[in-house]
Amino acid sequence: MSYSRLDKFKDKAKNILKRTLDSHITLAVTGLSGSGKTAFISALVHQLTEQANDKNMPFFRVVREGRHIATTLVPQKALNIPTFAYRQAMDSLTSKPATWPESTKRINTLRLAMRYRPNRGLRAQLGDTATLTIDLIDYPGEWLMDLTMLNMDYATWSNKQLNMLRSPVRKDHGAEFLDVLAQFDSQKSVDETELKQISNTYKHALRAIKQHAHAANLQPGRMLIPGDLEGAPLLAFFPCQAPQLKQDNTQYAQLEARFEAYKAQVVKPFYKEYFCRFDRQVVLVDLLRALKLGPEIFAEQTDAITDLLAFFEYGKSNLLRRLFSPNIDKLLFVANKADQVGVNYHQDLALLLHDLVKSKANELTFSGVEIDTMAMAAICATHNKSVKEKGRTLHCIYGKPLHEENWLTYLPPQPPRYALSKAQWPAHGFDYLDFAPMPNEDGTLRHMRLDHALEFLIGDKVR
Incomplete structure (x- = not known):
């Protein structure tokens, strides 16, 4: 047996052992062009490696319980694929003025290792600490x-x-x-x-x-x-x-x-190489942009999202599936960029997204897939700001519109709670603004419910 074949055999054995212990996960970050995939991955890495504390991520149980030790970037196994440009993305997000990272123009991959203290199961019996390996793949939404x-x-x-x-x-x-x-x-x-x-x-x-x-x-x-x-x-x-x-x-x-x-x-090679071995999936949807673009584009994007889900492998996970044919057993639908409407409209966004995907979600739930829907912002671009007007409290947002110099207090329109027909579409449309990222002065990033998302996606893997 040549060295290369032996090396491949060892890697395969290690992967089987990791899957046996449930200590490896491949996360599909899915979304159409402009949905925020690059920003989501950048925020996930940043929050886990630099801001993982109970005040910043109280709903991610392993962090809240003090069992998270550290998360770090580690070398990926696929040496023929470029590494996700995390540092360049962070430079864009924390520059002055801050800008959004460039859209992805090729396949990228990234691997994280999360060290934690298990509190139950075989991992807790084998040692005081354990490591969860997380693989993420980024790709152009156009290719999807x-x-x-x-x-x-x-x-x-x-x-x-x-x-x-x-x-x-x-x-x-x-x-x-x-x-x-x-x-x-x-x-x-x-x-x-x-x-x-x-x-x-x-x-x-x-x-x-x-x-x-x-x-x-x-x-x-x-x-x-x-x-x-x-x-x-x-x-x-x-x-x-x-x-x-x-x-x-x-x-x-x-x-x-x-x-x-x-x-x-x-x-076909793109599909077989990158879409057949996922364990968990998050689907990012920029509902605000779709609403702004009008009923035809909104309907087109809705159809595109549901059509694409047919190309992923779903089903209830068990030991044999993890070892030989992984299926996605948890699926999270995210109405992304929720900070760009008032906090009182976040539930509206979540309800609208649920209405768009409910038929597919029901089908997958029947197959044993655990599904959730939420409104969140991987990276916040605004602050909530309450304004009193004629005795009423208006839930506005404050930020710097994209490609503009001045900061603005803005009252966004209320999004619908269900999919509107073309006849139901308001004549004035939905005039949402795009905002530039808003990092803190110390270079840290704010998020909205990213800890909720992580708890749903990987919380059960770090207990």
Whole structure:
């Protein structure tokens, strides 16, 4: 047996032992582009490694009970994957002026080791202290959307994309591509130059839709964030109406082949490598931004979230599953950035999110998955501020709007408690503001209910 094979065998044995003792967890931090995944992971690391005390995290039991010893970053096992840029993210969050970290543009991973004093079970009998290893994976939200392509053939995908391009919020940004496509002869022999030119036009349409309409369902995601596929012919495809009679060696046949190759060589490996071995999951949803963007984008993002959940493995966990085929047995839905509405509206956000996911949540609960929904802010960007007006107390927020110089006291609109139909949507919409992060003077970060989230996600692993 070679050294490399022996090394792999040892690593596998160690992982089996850890899973036997339930001392390892892989946490899926899931969300669409802009939902706050990078900020969430940064906050989780920061709070556990630098601010884990009973005053800051009173609802995380291992901390409140004084059993948390220390948490630290440790080297990851996947040496071929870049490490999550935690220090760079913290530099952004604590700079003056503070800024949000850059969005993720590639796969990153990070490993934490949490040392604690167990108070029950086999771990307590084996020693005074134990260690929980936590693996986190960060990836572009744009790539996540590609998973739904796995359930479609090229004709189905094309019809869906073309219908979306003709929708009210997208048609202006996709008009040039649709005009070019109308002149495209899909039945003639392959013209590589023409395919590349039209795929570039489609790419520009996707980027314009993302920038101006802020739509979530944009495919293929690698056209927006190509990573190491920049310039690859694999990305030179676009949606096209299917001809009545398919023929070989035509432009349409070439587009169909590239679509299938993209699924086989990009999407499937991404799925198999990163989405089949999670133990716990948090789904981050920026409801405020979705409400601000209007009923069509709100409905699109809601559908995208529920569609994506079909690609994760769920089920009640036991020893054999932990060892050989881990399933997600706890799922937390989070209405993120809740500090950007008044404290009196946090319950409204949680109820709205519950209404959006209740059908899927009921299905998973029946399968033995433990589910919770909450409104939280991984990193606070505002302070609550009460204002008296005409004998009433208004629950306002105070902060610095993003890309502005002046600080503002603002009264946000009340979010709905359930999903509104287009007819029910208020004429004035929902005018929420985006705020810059607000670190403390000493560089520490404030959170809202991150300790609640940690207790739900990993509290049972550190008892």
